[in-house]
Amino acid sequence: MQDLTQTFSALSDATRLAVVERLMAEGELPAGNLVAAAEMSAPAMSRHLKVLREAGLVQSRVDGTRRLYSVRAEALQAIADWTLDHRAFWQAGLDRLEAHLALDEKE
Amino acid sequence: MQDLTQTFSALSDATRLAVVERLMAEGELPAGNLVAAAEMSAPAMSRHLKVLREAGLVQSRVDGTRRLYSVRAEALQAIADWTLDHRAFWQAGLDRLEAHLALDEKE
DNA sequence: TCATTATTTAGCTTGATCGTTAATTAACGC
């Protein structure tokens, strides 16, 4: 991973954010599957995936003729850590973090 | 606040990320102070502040001839919430979140 | 009101980003 600005830059595009969210929800997916979901040519998606790769947000592995993409936890950790470092700011008064975690417990 | 991509886009520039971090650390500051810290013309910084304002990351209030800028907690919350929504991903195995919070306790 | 200080807006230039189609690389099965 590099600096946070590169991570944020990678996530500043709707297509790329959607890809990351989908990979987090569904796990490893081939590039072709991601192309099919986005209304976009394969080369365009390939370029987006390259941006995500270079930012350290996703990784790919070869599976026959396909390339399976998945999210790199470290990159997400970096963002989470940043928000936690500045928790004093967004946590004003009531403990939102606790509330959020409590919500998870119920699920 | 709008969508997360706009928030991420605003933070994808080193100057703007530095401004946000400084405002979080030092609180409300006049635009001129932010210009002085960055090696950049006043118009350039003004434009950056506009981007941050439009993304909902900062707010400004008038103080005589100056404008005092500060961070909007809601925007930071939005990012924190997003990471927490996908906590299952970056939290792999050991509880990093707990570790981070425990660190805060010590301070 | 007039000069000063603080900040933003306007106009311009340069470089990056995002999409397209066409061509290339890589791995598989026959």
Place this chain on the structure above:
DNA sequence: GCGTTAATTAACGATCAAGCTAAATAATGA
């Protein structure tokens, strides 16, 4: 090896981001 499928790279055009200088706006204070 050859054709097929999957994905990337190349090359191009259009739009957007970020810097600058100069000009405009806003509030203060003599």
